[in-house]
Structures are given as structure tokens and as C-alpha cells.
Amino acid sequence: MNFITNLFRRKSSKKITLAKEQILQLLTNVTAKEKQLIFVKESLKPLLKGEGYKTIGNNWWKINEPFFNLIELQNFSWNSRNSVDFCFNFTTGFTSDVKIPTKPTIHDGIPNVRESYFGVTKNDYWKGANSYHIDDSTDLEKFTEQVLKDFNLLILPKFNLLTNENSIVSFYSDEFWGPRVKQSLTLGYKNVRIDN
Template sequence: MDFLSNLFRLKPSIDPTLQAAPGRSGKEKQLTFIRDSLKPLLKAEGYKTAGNKWWKFNGSFFNFIELQNFSWNSMNSVDFCFNFTTGLTTDIKNGNKPTIHDGIPHIRESYFEVKKNEYWKGANGYHIDDITDLDRFTKQIIADFELLILPKFNSLTNKESIVDFYSDEFWAPRIKQSLALGYKDVRMDN
């Protein structure tokens, strides 16, 4: 056998334990996480669901969470984030099912002081792939929700709590204006 033929021929693995074991893809792991952990957590907190969207009514207000997958995802590598909003129930255009667009502010995980960690990368949100340890991934995100996100988000039940929470220089004037008007109006005329 000449050198090139020998170089490019298929060679069996020396150690069978080094061969890739069939496992679940990143997408399958994400779906398992959503079905087995996230949906039950949010349901226990009183959220209704449709697909990857969850909402909860608090009198004349609602809180809304949406899981957004990114367009560049593949079966084995999935980046996703959570979008959050709070709004007036009178602004819901589709009966009792709000959308992210019905709310006043549009924020992400970082607004709740989620810090970069093994699975949350900041701008691109969370990452899961075919080699991700699903148990560790689940524990991290559920901890983010239980310790950082839900205690703050679930407290947004009246005008005062909403104004206090969305107090940054961008959202505060828009929140105050919309609450004063009684409907969503995020346009700020100077």
C-alpha cells in the first residue's frame, strides 16, 4: 500500500470507548428541560402556557415569559434566551393570551441580574449542546429562575411594584407614561 492510500484509508478506533456513544442532541435536551423542569416550575407558580410562552394575570396586569430560540441553532447546538414583559390586560389583543408585544417593557435575563455562568453566556442567552450535562444545565437554569427571576417577576402585581422594578432610565418613563394613560404607549416625545 502506498503512502497516500495508507494515510486516507479508514482505520478502526484502537479503543472502542473512544468512539462516540449515541446520545441526545442539544435540541432534544432542550425539549426535555422545557417539558420536565421549566413547564412544571412555571405551572406551579400559576403561569398558563402555550408552546414556549407563559403568562400570569395579576388583576389588571399580566407578566409574560417567552423562550426564544436563535436562527443559527442546529440539532446539536442550541442558543436561546428568555424575553420578559409586563403589561396591562386591557392591551391584550388576543383575548386571554398575551404576547410579548402586548407588554410595555421588553427585557431579558440580565435585567434580573443573572450572571454569566457555564450555560448563560450573556448576549446569546443560554447554550446547550450534545455534550451538555443535562442535570447540571437544568439545576443552573432552575436556580436562575427560582433565586433571581421569579421572586422579582412575580412581585410585579401593582403600579408601585412595576414602577419600582422598571426604574432604569430607558423603561421608567415609558412605564410611568403607559400606567398614567391606562394603555401601552412607549413612544416618548421630547
Template structure:
């Protein structure tokens, strides 16, 4: 059996059932647990260096919010929320706070050991991580903390969450601050367009 087939079997027999048990839907190698205002998303990423005889893969996670995605991307809502379209995108190694580690499958691999490792990471790492985000407020609180620590790149996620989920004054104040502190004219133009789109005046 090629190693890619081994991976497909692990997805089918171990990974998919575990996510399904926890309320996730599946599309290809993507999983999503969908709530009214957001979704927990997982993607199984295969290494671009994979060969017939050696396959590496890992888990990427994200928090998808349709209103944030469609506003920023100007795209329609996807049929299935993907990790690629999410905020809070973290690899499992980020969650575990370790160096990036890929699960490896080769001729020498003990497949049962890999299954145990994957099962443990889903049950003991990924699901408990997602459990922190049961409401939009949980997501907002986390991003606020990340921003304070200087670890959040997109300034508009928080503004849009404030705007769409009941904090209009905070959204207005924040949009103005981001506008005034932007160094480049292109950024200022974009912020003006975005603020007009959601009905906020930055002038």
C-alpha cells in the same frame, strides 16, 4: 436525540413545572401569570443559529398590561398575553446585570447541569424579579424611576397607566408635556390622536 428534542424535554420536565408551581399558564414556549390588570410574561427564545447538534436558548420577561397594549396597538386583546406585547421587556441577563448569556446544549453538555442552572435562574432570579410587581402602582413606580434615569423609551406607557388606573390629572399633565416637548410634527399628530382616543385635550 437531537438537541432540539433535549430542549423540549427540559421545557417539559423542568421549566414548565416550575412556572406552573408559581401560578403561570403555558402556551408553547410562553408562560404568563395573569392578574386582574396585568400579567407577568416569559418567553423561551431559541437562537436563530441553532442546529441539530447545538441549541442555545434564553428567557425573555415582560409585564403585559392589556389596556396599554390594546390602546397603543389598536389590536384586540390577545387570547394569551405574550412577552412580545409587554412593557418592561428584559432578558434574564438584564435582570442579572451580566453580559448576555445563552444556555447551550450540545453533545458535550451535561444536561443535568443545564437543568440545575435553569431551575436556579427561574427560582432565584425570575420569580423574585416579578415579585416586585404585585400591583399597578408597583409598575408605575418602577417606570417613573426608569424615566428619571433616562432609561425608558416609550413616553405613553406611563400616561396610559395613569389614565386607566386612577391618576387622571397626572395623565392629562403628562400628555400635554409630552406633546409640547415633541420635536416632530408626526409625533405631535400621533399624540393628538392618542389623546383624543382616551379623552384628553392637549391644546
């Protein structure tokens, strides 16, 4: 049988089952770090790209002149191949405060908040203080489903609305960030120092 004929020949259900088992075996041998990379590459980046965010590394941003919104994935120093904790930092700021116009950073923004600011609560994969957790036993499909649910239902509907002064002041209205955001907006540049 030649290559072309073999390629288009129907596979037996036994061969299909064997192929599925091999795929499952490969997935169970994936380290926690590899699971995180798969999640970012195959799920998070496409989601944020579809929402209009540009990316470099673990930073995603969207320009809404004269403002920008930025999401940063932050890994923790204690991570290992088999156990990964990470969080997302979010900021909004003036495009004029971005030091490198093609690459904004979390430090270019005014506030710096995490998932809980958007109403994300503890679940199987978000532990609160240390944020999201992946280890060798993490079901990547369920993990991905949960994090995308957090982004689609809680984070992006609020974060994507931060496109003008009123929406920014309204969203960042807590005791700590509220005065700093208002002061920066009044001045027209980032100024997070509040003198009492």
C-alpha cells in the same frame, strides 16, 4: 416463569447496572434540541405551572388584573440540532392591551427585558449576549440545575412581585424603561413612545 412472576422477581445487581448503562447511553445520544425540549417539558413548565403561570407553546403568563406578566422562550435562528442558543424575554402589561385574551404575547407588554435585568450573570450555561447554550456535550442535569437556580433565586422572586402599579414602577426604573412604564401607567394603556 409467567409474566407476573417475572415482573415481580428481584433483578440482579448485574441487570440493574446494565439498565443504568442503557439509560446513560440513551442520554448521551440526545441532541442539543432534544435536551432543550426535555428541559422545558420536565423542568421549566412544571416550575412555572406551580407558580400559577398558564402556557401555550413557549409562552407563560400570569394575570394579576389589571396587569399580566409574560415569559417567552426565544430560540435563535442559527440554532441546529447539535447547538442551541436561546433566551427568555419578560414583559409586564395591561390585560386590556392583550389582543387575543387567551393568548398574550411579548408584544402586548410595555417593557421587554431579558435575564440580565434580573441579575443573571455569566455562568457555565448562560453566555450573556446569546443567553443560554446547549450542545451535544451539555450535562442536562447540571444545565437544568443552573437554569432553575436562576429562575428560583433571581427571576421569579422579582417578576412575581409585579402585581401593582407601585411594584411595576419600582422594578422598571432604569433610564430607558422607567419613563415609558410611568407614561403607560398614567395613560392606562401601552404607549412606549417618548417624545423629547
